[in-house]
Amino acid sequence: MAAGTTQDTELVGSLVQLMYVLQDLYAETSRPLGLTPQQAHLLCVLLAGPLGMTELSRIMSIERSSLTSMVDRLERRSLVERLPDPADRRACRIALTGPGTELADQAHSAYTDRIAELTGNLPAGQRNAIVAAVATITRPPE
Amino acid sequence: MAAGTTQDTELVGSLVQLMYVLQDLYAETSRPLGLTPQQAHLLCVLLAGPLGMTELSRIMSIERSSLTSMVDRLERRSLVERLPDPADRRACRIALTGPGTELADQAHSAYTDRIAELTGNLPAGQRNAIVAAVATITRPPE
DNA sequence: TATTGTTATACTCTATAACTATA
């Protein structure tokens, strides 16, 4: 069993609350752009460059078949496109279109602004601690 | 526009990453219990006591009509029940049943354990900083 | 008239299982 002190309980509660605050923020910010939070996530992931379905499904923690329908819907709106993979005729590369890139940029900026607003008054010590903690958490002992 | 320094960007990225880590964790933990993350959330909110539909929808940030179908599904599985509100015949109070309470406790414990595991190695300074930061964030200037 | 909750409807998200085409 994991260590369980009173401090743990408080930390866990804080993190859960934080998750919900961020989720709500993400949803509220995506909506006016005509995107679901999942669609915004997908577009923002693609800002780094085109990806294959398998890799994209891994990054987003969803099944490939679920991703197929998401990409279908975004492709119908001309926000992404399926490009052939020159190295593998089974595979395709999902890429942002021009409008898709623009919208992804908007979503990213809007989200960044909202969080920056929310965290603008935190002292530097807390900000640094959070960045350091997240770095530790997201790089688990392999 | 919000203040935008290099540190902001790093903090925002960290928080977004943290949100996704926690979301995945929540989903993975809920699944084996036969619950979606949203259902687990609802049950855990009710651990504090019965609530009306309007209040519950406000807490969960979803429309009342969306909540109706969620409660329907949970009621079919005898995890929650609709109790009459003695003070208002239009209203009802959503309450956990015995099995519902048990499952909510399990979900809460499982989630707490997983996060405690994830954050077990963080130094005390970072833990305290996170708790303090979340307290600030979730209590915005009214 | 305002509020509580539901119904009807439409879409999106998601998983599982079975499939096609290529490696």
Added chain:
DNA sequence: TATAGTTATAGAGTATAACAATA
């Protein structure tokens, strides 16, 4: 045989609009 992606299907989450009953 294994992998990349799709199709078919089913269930869950969600919003909007219209509604019923009560306050």
